[in-house]
Amino acid sequence: MAEPLRLVVATTLAAIRTLQQQLKAIDKTIAQELATIPQTLATVPGLGPVWSAGLIAELGDITRFADDGAIAQYGGLTWEAYQSGGFQADDTAMTKRGNRYLRYYLVEAANSVRTHCPDYGQ
Numbered sequence: 347m348a349e350p351l352r353l354v355v356a357t358t359l360a361a362i363r364t365l366q367q368q369l370k371a372i373d374k375t376i377a378q379e380l381a382t383i384p385q386t387l388a389t390v391p392g393l394g395p396v397w398s399a400g401l402i403a404e405l406g407d408i409t410r411f412a413d414d415g416a417i418a419q420y421g422g423l424t425w426e427a428y429q430s431g432g433f434q435a436d437d438t439a440m441t442k443r444g445n446r447y448l449r450y451y452l453v454e455a456a457n458s459v460r461t462h463c464p465d466y467g468q
Contacts, residue, residue: 373396376399377395391462392466393459394458397455400450400451401452405448420448421452422441422445423440424441426438
């Protein structure tokens with residue numbers, strides 16, 4: 347039983363190494379392509395080329411949005427208003443309408459900035 351188990355572990359490790367090499371190649375290609383696009387996201391600490399490229403790909407031309415609220419609405423990062431008469435609920439659900447990929451990139455990029463920049467971590 348030891349030999350088949352050793353073979354499975356060795357094959358799995360070889361597959362992991364191959365995937366890691368492919369991931370490095372893809373990350374390098376993304377960084378090279380991103381360098382050709384005029385943008386300022388690279389100056390934000392904690393945002394690497396993958397998060398920046400994802401945000402740029404999903405947002406497109408940012409000038410088409412009137413303000414940051416429009417971007418939040420497009421990404422589905424708004425909360426539903428729940429009110430009745432004079433009552434307004436404090437705890438409401440996120441709408442999650444809009445571009446789910448943009449929402450993913452915004453949330454993950456914000457988390458990356460939070461973890462890599464002490465000012466935002468607080």
